[in-house]
Amino acid sequence: MRRPILALTLALALPASAQTTMRFTLDRETQGHVMVPGDLRYDPVRGYGWEDAARFSVRLPEGNYRVTLTLGRRAAAETTVKAEGRRLMLEAVRTRAGRSTTRSFVVNIRTAALPEPPANAPGGAAVRLKPSEIGSATWDDKLTLEFLGAARHVSRIEIEPADVPTLYLTGDSTVTDQRAEPAASWGQMLPRFLDSGIAVANHAESGETLKSFLTSHRLDKALSRMRPGDFLLIQFGHNDQKAQWPQTYADPAITFRAWLRAYIAEARRRGATPILVTSPERRNFDAAGRIVPSHGDYPAAVRAVAREDGVALIDLTPMTVTFYEALGPASASLAFNDGGKDKTHHNNYGAYQIAHMVASRLAAAGPELAGHVLPEGRAYDPAHPLPPETFALPASGIRSDKRPEGN
Template sequence: MKTLLIPLLSLLALAAAAESRTFPVTAGNHRVTLTFGAADRATDTTVLAESRQLMLERVRTAPGEFLKRSVVINTRNPALEPPPRFAPGATAVLLNERETGINRWDDQLTLTLLGPAPAAVDVIITPAPDAATIYLLGDSTVTDQPRGDYASWGQMLPRFFDGSVAIANHAESGETMKSFLFENRLNKVLSTLRAGDTVIMQFGHNDQKRNWPQTYLEAHTTWPAYLRAYVAEIKHRGATPVLVTSMERRTFTDDGRIRSTHGDYPQNVRDVAAAEGVALVDLQAVSSTLYTALGPELAPLAFANAGKDATHHNAYGAYQLALAVAHGLRAAAVPVAEHLATDLPEFDPAHPVSPAAFDLPFTTADVAEAPRGN
């Protein structure tokens, strides 16, 4: 097992410039231990990993105070173990053009330190093969959005755990349950999934698109059949499946309520969860309550592209939905909920924190194009 000790000056330079730094690693889970602080000043550091996964939020130290914090970060590459001769299979995930060169599909671990006064004196990286893993499957509202003001609940979720589990976000923009299967993304997840791991799935935004006949799933037939097949594969490996209904789009009616655009798909997710005895997080219900509470004037402040995008979220909106998922896991008594952070913020979608009071260093200055499937 190889340990990487990163020198003091290199990490301080990274913090001062708020730039990303990559370290060569093998695919898998890695424990990353950072020592925050500075001898002559107070510090305030937020840590992002890979494609902007929120690992640690606003770690503060007083002058002369030093504080160690550890997290587990998952890295991977597209490769799959070649199948035996004459057996069906594939040797790699079929990545799309937007994933070329992206941090989450390389043999490196990427860290970014940022904030009003970021500083760390060292970082130690060690393999963590025994750490449990939470796998995320889904579309653009779940994937780690790499730039601009776009964000998803999947990339905010690591902040709400205690640093003892890894979150492997395999979601990707434009994905459906069919394409996730055909592009070997499910194979990639199953190739490393172990007993005791957790798989959280949220599809639906793209599956319902009749204009995509190659991946369309009909609400009452093929849609629940695919859900059950995914659940069966996960259970077969001793892991815990969790189903999540798709959050609503920001479409208000004249009386200030959210109009549902998902038809019967969310209800069929609920029905499959009940029939299969698996946990459910109802983001459709939570998001409708949240957007209604914010109202037509404030709700755009939860969405990307300065509110012009009515589907995808910014850091504020993604953070609120990640909180909803974390509290949903705890309410459902999913085993991995034992690893939720002790400082898990309270969450009430009917009385959300004001967007004006939300202050998380996250957004990049570059402009991001709309995700696939938008």
């Protein structure tokens, strides 16, 4: 099917102090507009274009951007929108024939660059990316939107800088923006449950621990952009518990708690609000159909630090246990990657359910966050999950047979 032509308006005549808005519309040729064919490939010099049949990119400096889409056309349409590393922004927005609707959300984009430390000062000039991260949508100089659905239709796009609070996510492969289907994590599903008044900056990465996240300058990157009024979600433990990783192992009674408190202190020093999260449990059933705990004393350590330091807590460990047991040993596999062979990493369905859990507890974490959780995200009962057979989400075009790293 031939895609329509996009028209681009760059408001470059605005004063230097004004914000610049980029407008893309489906329209006839008009003075002041640059016509962009639907098959025009992205070019870094031009600064915009299509990555493939579904993904459109615009070169922009790192920061938060409000994206406003006009959806609909003469025929009925249903459009799902993802951004950057497959972050779910809009889910199955339906428009009747001849009608349109406008939806907005905020996308956070970033590069690996860090402010270079002064001469002779320790530190680094960039995040130490893994080979699999280099060139990914998570760490480039573009804002990428992916339009999905058999009957999708986007008729207008507007992009402008957004001055909104940012919710920073730190963690491992169960949180990160998984780069390819069929894997998914709760961090990349979370934006779907939040309104356009807050941005999600998912800095989590596969295989990370509290210590490696710091030594690879990932925490430095988040802190370099953090401002008063922002939030920092902290979920570690999957890999910190691995004694076979001697350089990053953290004892749950001593060093793990100390590392958590360092993250909390760094957030508070910048006027941000820290929130601790216990790890999703692994899917290990016993003969009686009960989940066998795999995280040892780590969830208890997170709870203790939250209690002692007055930090909000999202206790995912017991919620995910309830979720898996409610599905049962046979159906619980339908929430996991690699056709259920993977017992740690989730697929779109599992990640979506856990993101709903997180959103429901964000609503209870304080009024500042509660106001940004959409009505449909404010309550979740893990004992009565949505049946996996009824869940449908269009898959991204980026697919991989490789299992996620870590855990």
